Amino acid sequence: MKYVSTRGAAPAVDFEGALLAGLAPDGGLYMPEGWPVFSVQEARAIGSLPYAEAAAEILSHFAGESFDKADIAKMTAEAYATFADKDVAPVVPLGGEDYMLELFHGPTLAFKDFAMQILGRLYDAALERRDERRTIIVATSGDTGSAAIEALKSCLRVNVAVLFPEGRVSAVQQRMMTSVIAPNVMNVAVKGSFDDCQAIVKTLFADEAFSRGVRLSGVNSINWARLAAQTVYYFTAWARLAESGEAVNFVVPTGNFGDVFAGYAAKRMGLPIVKLGVAANANDILHRAIAQGDYTPGAVKPTASPSMDIQVASNFERLLFEAKHRDAKALRAAMEDFAKARAMKLDEETLAAIRDDFVSDAVSMEETLAEIKRHYEETGALIDPHTAVGRAAARRLRQMGALEGKIVTLSTAHPAKFPEAVKEATGQTPALPAAYADLFERPEKMEHAPAEPDAVKALMRSAFGT
Ligand SMILES: Cc1ncc(COP(=O)(O)O)c(C=O)c1O
Ligand SMILES: N[C@@H](CCOP(=O)(O)O)C(=O)O
Numbered sequence: 001m002k003y004v005s006t007r008g009a010a011p012a013v014d015f016e017g018a019l020l021a022g023l024a025p026d027g028g029l030y031m032p033e034g035w036p037v038f039s040v041q042e043a044r045a046i047g048s049l050p051y052a053e054a055a056a057e058i059l060s061h062f063a064g065e066s067f068d069k070a071d072i073a074k075m076t077a078e079a080y081a082t083f084a085d086k087d088v089a090p091v092v093p094l095g096g097e098d099y100m101l102e103l104f105h106g107p108t109l110a111f112k113d114f115a116m117q118i119l120g121r122l123y124d125a126a127l128e129r130r131d132e133r134r135t136i137i138v139a140t141s142g143d144t145g146s147a148a149i150e151a152l153k154s155c156l157r158v159n160v161a162v163l164f165p166e167g168r169v170s171a172v173q174q175r176m177m178t179s180v181i182a183p184n185v186m187n188v189a190v191k192g193s194f195d196d197c198q199a200i201v202k203t204l205f206a207d208e209a210f211s212r213g214v215r216l217s218g219v220n221s222i223n224w225a226r227l228a229a230q231t232v233y234y235f236t237a238w239a240r241l242a243e244s245g246e247a248v249n250f251v252v253p254t255g256n257f258g259d260v261f262a263g264y265a266a267k268r269m270g271l272p273i274v275k276l277g278v279a280a281n282a283n284d285i286l287h288r289a290i291a292q293g294d295y296t297p298g299a300v301k302p303t304a305s306p307s308m309d310i311q312v313a314s315n316f317e318r319l320l321f322e323a324k325h326r327d328a329k330a331l332r333a334a335m336e337d338f339a340k341a342r343a344m345k346l347d348e349e350t351l352a353a354i355r356d357d358f359v360s361d362a363v364s365m366e367e368t369l370a371e372i373k374r375h376y377e378e379t380g381a382l383i384d385p386h387t388a389v390g391r392a393a394a395r396r397l398r399q400m401g402a403l404e405g406k407i408v409t410l411s412t413a414h415p416a417k418f419p420e421a422v423k424e425a426t427g428q429t430p431a432l433p434a435a436y437a438d439l440f441e442r443p444e445k446m447e448h449a450p451a452e453p454d455a456v457k458a459l460m461r462s463a464f465g466t
Pocket of ligand 2: 139140141142143144145219220221222255256258307308314
């Protein structure tokens with residue numbers, strides 16, 4: 001299996017090349033040259049396997065010649081043994097045709113662990129056999145950072161620099177990153193938004209001398225291997241629900257458009273999905289893009305669901321690539337115009353292609369808190385604010401008739417990562433799992449930087465001696 005850049009000006013690479021590169025050298029994102037396609041029977045057989053085996057099956061299709069299936073199976077067995085729930089990604093009925101897919105049972109309590117626990121092991125194996133090192137840069141709005149640190153902190157061949165927006169992640173999220181004190185890990189509190197952090201990452205990739213010098217790599221969802229691993233839970237959830245092979249809907253709380261794009265990939269791989277619901281918070285650029293064709297970022301607004309406080313969503317480029325029939329030249333021009341104008345209007349053909357697969361909604365902060373309260377009163381269970389955005393959107397999309405039949409909402413984080421919002425909504429404080437009981441007694445270590453690439457470069461050079 002080969003991987004091509006969405007901007008068409010970089011050579012195709014194999015899975016290992018895409019994994020270790022993160023971003024393509026032309027600034028584009030790698031995409032599989034073609035989709036592996038399964039019949040409904042095959043999808044059911046894969047989705048009904050124990051989670052780690054389903055993951056090995058799907059990932060081996062993406063990995064091609066890069067990794068042996070047996071090696072991948074060993075990695076997935078180890079990776080998902082770190083999860084607290086025996087089902088790894090349990091599906092919880094909510095009544096009627098509504099379900100929740102719980103994705104927060106991994107070591108850092110958010111869905112990012114599903115892919116990151118695999119990526120750490122793939123990096124280890126690839127760098128060991130190449131006898132190479134990499135410097136990994138991560139932009140985070142709170143969850144990717146801790147998942148990456150947890151997965152990579154004991155990789156001997158990588159250094160990890162994590163950029164997070166100062167004061168814009170929850171206290172638990174921050175501590176889960178900054179309390180890991182290891183020689184190959186550096187946390188940087190950046191004065192700015194997540195978009196500023198993500199823009200610095202892309203600038204450093206584009207800086208050829210720096211990027212080549214430090215052997216830069218990235219494990220944000222720009223990295224195709226992240227999305228490949230995230231397709232798996234769509235298969236296992238569907239197999240549990242669709243007794244007669246019928247199609248179901250998924251509603252996905254969305255920020256960088258990675259998780260919902262993994263759902264789209266699953267659909268392209270033959271999984272019967274009616275629609276994918278994009279649930280945004282007040283940073284509603286993706287809802288405006290899908291509903292009105294207007295992809296124009298505003299200033300990032302702080303909300304009760306901080307991990308989704310994102311305007312420029314990296315993976316939207318992957319969707320545009322597909323919607324424009326993989327016309328990389330046209331997309332490259334569109335992305336260059338977008339970089340200059342900070343606005344993009346989607347043409348009718350592109351919009352129609354997107355609307356074949358997606359519906360969308362945006363949920364305000366008041367609605368998010370009201371949803372946490374409603375869910376608690378109706379079920380006795382606490383949900384985190386990102387999940388609440390998904391549930392509120394799912395209910396509204398059903399009421400409007402935009403979604404019919406079974407709806408699975410992705411529950412993307414543990415409520416204890418966002419105790420302030422949950423308490424405000426319900427008066428209850430969700431308890432952190434035992435592994436984090438002393439989180440606030442642990443020492444913290446972090447650097448501080450303005451939202452400037454040169455400042456981050458200097459910190460990376462001094463921390464890692466590169
Ligand atoms: C808890 C949580 N939910 C939802 C999202 C949105 O996921 P994505 O960025 O893949 O759209 C994120 C991060 O972005 C997150 O951390
Ligand atoms: N919500 C994310 C933002 C980065 O997303 P990614 O999926 O591209 O890594 C976070 O928690 O950091």
